[in-house]
Amino acid sequence: MTTANRLSWTDVRDHIHAQILDRTYRPGDKLPRDEDIARDLGCARSTVQRAMQDLSDAGIVERKRKGGTQVRTDPVTRTTLDIPITRKEVEQRGGIYGYQLLNRIVEDIAPWVRANFALSQPTTMLHVDALHLADQRPYILEDRWISTETSPEILDVDLAANSANEWLVRNKPYTRCDLRFYAVEADQKTADKLAAPLGAALLVIERSTWIDKHPITTVRAVTRPGYQLLTQN
Template structure:
């Protein structure tokens, strides 16, 4: 009797990753034992171990000896750059983190946002503006659009106490990310909020994320003068 070909470690990895992206395994959840996954998927245990190691290397899961495998609470889903939790970024520099919600309201996406999301037409999304602080000083000014069709749960989150950045990183891993870096002149509003001068060149990090074909969020993060971006590869 012929049997089907066994799954490769990449296929096993992708199946497990998809379960994490779909929410079957939430941040902090413990995954089944490698042996149990191997039995379920009809593959060798070594195949599962190789798949899990790749997910661990990619920042999706955390493996501990005798502690099993868990979905990371702060997943750093890797594209070309980890998406950081700004609070963690500030605290790792030894500074005190602060956060101020400027506004949170639904609005129709402008053409630039609609285009970045690759949508055929404008749609209503949640727009969130917030200021992240480091030792009481402006650090990052965030202007974010969130697709509430894809992420309806965010409407129940108190964004005065939890930043959209932190909540999305912890709860909505993505399958695709477009990343842009550029400089732009400080407007009167951004100059006032970031303690800059009108016309100063500000470093901007722009990210757009999707789960499969569904938009999640687009954020333009304007950084305060003196901000430095460090990544290790």
């Protein structure tokens, strides 16, 4: 399989998973080497490795050092949650996506960011505030911090035209993700930005990602009233 478009690790993962589901590869079968899959799909070996790691984390395949990768004979059923691209999420629900960059500045990190990453010393990161829209209505308000040490390329990205959410999902695979869900009451500033009633209960999705032990990004995504999150196996 070859493609003129650059495949993401999720594309590769879904392709391999489909081959397991249609019994191209059966339980106990050994999968081709990462480098062979990369050559056949026309993508980087690191992309295949990230895809395989996700399949391994989901309990679908088993990877052994110097032993290759094989389909598990007894797959482990786990609930997994991919980091969504908000644009695709809106479009898949039949909406028209919109995006507004509200703020972009390199500055000292906030205390909650330092706590999320368990950093012992203060540092600076790229701070991005953005509003995602669905059908011209506020959808998700992002308060995001991005490490310019692990993601220096982000400084050259036009974040007024491309959301940090989509760029990071497509370009920065992670080895660890911490995820929290909680509710807050809308203060005046948040209520104004999300066109929500003052004091409304809002779902917050807080995610932090790392590459090995090094922070990539942490984000507080505050959703509009009535937002629903769906995860599927």
